[in-house]
Amino acid sequence: QVQLVESGGGSVQAGGSLRLSCTASGYTYSSSCMAWFRQGPGKEREGVASINPVSIIARYADSVKGRFTISQDRSKNTVYLQMSSMKPEDTAMYYCALGRIWGAECTIARTGYNYWGQGTQVTVSS
Secondary structure, eight states, X not given: OOEEEEEOOEEEETTOOEEEEEEEESSOGGGEXXXXXXXXXXXXXXXXXXXXXXXXXXXXXXXXXXXXXXXXXXXXXXXXXXXXXXXXXXXXXXXXXXEEOOSSSOOOSGGGOOEEOOXXXXXXXX
C-alpha cells in the first residue's frame, strides 16, 4: 500500500523560505515519478514541480521557476521542495504525488499521478 506523508508547511513572510518533505513507502522508487502540487483558496490544483528519480530531471511550473527547487534523497525515500523568495500567491495546500515514469521528464499534470498525500498548508503573508 502506497503512503505519502508530507511535512514542513507553515507560515512565512513574503521573501522568506520553507522546505517541504514527502516521505513515501510501499512502492518501487525507481519506477515512480514524484511531484508537488498545490491548491490555493478557490483555485484548481496545479502542478508545481516534478522529478524523475532515475534521470534526476526536474520540471517546474513557470510560476515557481528560479524560486523553488525539487530534490530527492533516495536512501530515505524522501522528496523535498525548497521554496525561496516566497510570495503571497504561493499560499496553498501543498500535496505530494506519485505516478508512473513514462519518459525522461515527469509531467506536472494531475492526470499523471494516482497516489496523493494528505497535504501540508503553506501560508505566505505580505
